[in-house]
Amino acid sequence: MHSHPLPYCEVKCEHCAVARLCLPMTAEEIPDVVFDNVVKRKIILKAGNALFRSNHPFKSFYAVRSGFLKSVLITKDGREQITGFYFPGELIGFDAVNSGYYNATLETLTDCEVCEISYGKMMELSNTTPSLQKHIIKLMSQRISHITCIRPNSQAKEKLASFLLNFINRIDRPRQTQKTYTLPMKRSDIGNHIGLSAETVTRTLTILKQENILSCSGKTITILDFRALQIISCSTYD
Numbered sequence: 001m002h003s004h005p006l007p008y009c010e011v012k013c014e015h016c017a018v019a020r021l022c023l024p025m026t027a028e029e030i031p032d033v034v035f036d037n038v039v040k041r042k043i044i045l046k047a048g049n050a051l052f053r054s055n056h057p058f059k060s061f062y063a064v065r066s067g068f069l070k071s072v073l074i075t076k077d078g079r080e081q082i083t084g085f086y087f088p089g090e091l092i093g094f095d096a097v098n099s100g101y102y103n104a105t106l107e108t109l110t111d112c113e114v115c116e117i118s119y120g121k122m123m124e125l126s127n128t129t130p131s132l133q134k135h136i137i138k139l140m141s142q143r144i145s146h147i148t149c150i151r152p153n154s155q156a157k158e159k160l161a162s163f164l165l166n167f168i169n170r171i172d173r174p175r176q177t178q179k180t181y182t183l184p185m186k187r188s189d190i191g192n193h194i195g196l197s198a199e200t201v202t203r204t205l206t207i208l209k210q211e212n213i214l215s216c217s218g219k220t221i222t223i224l225d226f227r228a229l230q231i232i233s234c235s236t237y238d
Contacts, residue, residue, distance in 0.1 A: 067112030
């Protein structure tokens with residue numbers, strides 16, 4: 001696995017598909033020249049690369065323009081623990097603000113494009129732009145909800161249902177408009193993250209399939225009964 005990103009090219013925020021998702025300001029509030037000063041560069045990464053590694057000094061947020069990533073911690077006994085996933089339009093780095101260091105290694109699950117956003121310049125800009133302050137708080141709140149959506153003591157079906165609904169809610173905003181989704185992560189990654197073995201994830205998917213709640217083939221999942229999935233997960237997703 002390579003620890004350094006591949007060469008990147010400069011991209012103006014006005015041409016970025018997710019610029020207004022990570023920093024959704026109007027041109028009147030923040031001129032493009034100021035906006036481009038906050039967003040330092042676009043980074044292109046192939047699948048299997050690391051965006052940054054655990055304990056590296058924190059200086060920047062990263063906005064995911066395309067692709068999927070996972071955050072990985074190595075436990076004291078040498079095991080890999082997946083602490084979360086990041087999807088297009090999401091901002092990486094909130095957990096590093098307090099310590100000043102990135103708490104986990106960020107690995108790409110697919111080819112990715114991310115924008116590096118200067119933390120210092122973003123904070124300076126937020127001091128004069130109330131709408132940016134509100135949006136940063138909103139993004140932090142969303143991240144907390146993603147982290148806490150899986151209840152540690154719940155049953156396997158509830159854990160997996162909660163994971164699937166959280167995944168759908170994040171990639172299919174603002175509501176479920178499609179029924180078939182392609183999971184970017186392996187079942188072993190899902191199990192690692194939610195506290196189940198890969199075999200248990202596969203077995204639980206089979207149970208949900210037998211109950212006509214979903215169908216699956218490889219990484220492709222088709223939801224047949226959203227309401228049943230919500231009931232299993234005790235979810236409040238609409």
